[in-house]
Amino acid sequence: MISIDLSNKTALVTGATGELGRVIARTLAQSGANIIIHYHSNETKAKQLQQEIEQLGQQAFIVQADMGQLASVQRMQAQVAEQFQLPDIVVANAVSQYKWTSVLEQDVADYVDQFNTTVLQLVHATKAFVPHMIEQRGGRVIAINTECAMQNFPTQSAYVAGKRGMDGVCRVLAREIGEHQITVNQVAPGWTISERDRLSGTERSDGYDSQVPLRRRGTDQEIANVVAFLASDLASFITGAYVPVSGGNVMPTI
Template structure:
């Protein structure tokens, strides 16, 4: 059983980050055309786009601020003009900030997380879902986090934004489900990354994971590809942890 996304067009926000690049490459590897959103790193976006085009799919880089309505609508118009209307949205971009306690956290961090976690998903839906409805189907995949279930010290702004995102996407799943559009969330654990290698500082975390290891960006990309495919046509409204069992949503 193969994941075949030929004939589909995906738009990945935050496509130049480590998770974003893995998702773009994997979706392209499954045959999807891909629009790579970036905020600042144009060179990396163009390099990734060229790489995917060399694989035989259509691809483009698109710049924008996913917290700004005008930018998202401009992104929609540019992608539609060049590649067509996306039927797969992967809302992955998020604002980075320095974590600290609730008592010390800058209010701007809470505002930034609201804008990049909640408002991004609202604006992306408003811009792109009408074309999915006209098409008769689509996929929306939000990238959440295991932190939304952990509620650990210093995570408050991040957790607040991602829990708000969870609420929006669950409601959206009910609202647009009749149009055969699925809405799901992938929640990574503390994945191995360029900035956070799998060194001895991560030993305590690894020991608490049932699989006794940390995952990779490819683990997240694999789940995204599955949810984007026809294999997941009857999966919607879900928060799916990809954390090696570190967090386990309950029934």
């Protein structure tokens, strides 16, 4: 029987305390991985997640860092190397929130913020953790992108600019480090149902759902399942891919 087996692997999930990050971390742990839980400000949620992962029988280690600042990420790397174990899998999931509006109205600082938390997050994580993967001749880098990067709808400009920039870094990085058997891929969710939606009863959105070929929003678990697949040996010959998990709402063409 084929199964996703991440036994003896360690995964770093950035933004692990967020709605999607928590599900990704749990799913990788359920697949056998030990988890490095990165958080920016929500230490309480990080500790709760650590307890959940340990209850699954896996090790969990909490680290704090500002992923947009290289010195902060380097401190995190040193802490992980000294007190835990360097990751075989890096999931670049962290993202900052801001108010979406038109290009004419959007604060320039929002573009800088999105660049820092998408493009530079990936660059900093690469500099900090990929050298270890090169040494061990293998690893996985998985970046969380978005269907918005293909849609380019009004008010999305800062978010799309950051995510499309991250896409470019991913594709170049895949070519640069592929010889070391390190894969670099992107998972691009649509508008995802999260724990917050389940608690508030907002799982359905008829206007959005009607435009999706599968006629529904995807779930956080469905996104995490694809991350786990790409992290596993089942995806050992996939690199440089942008994988929409959007029910067909966006379809890259040849």
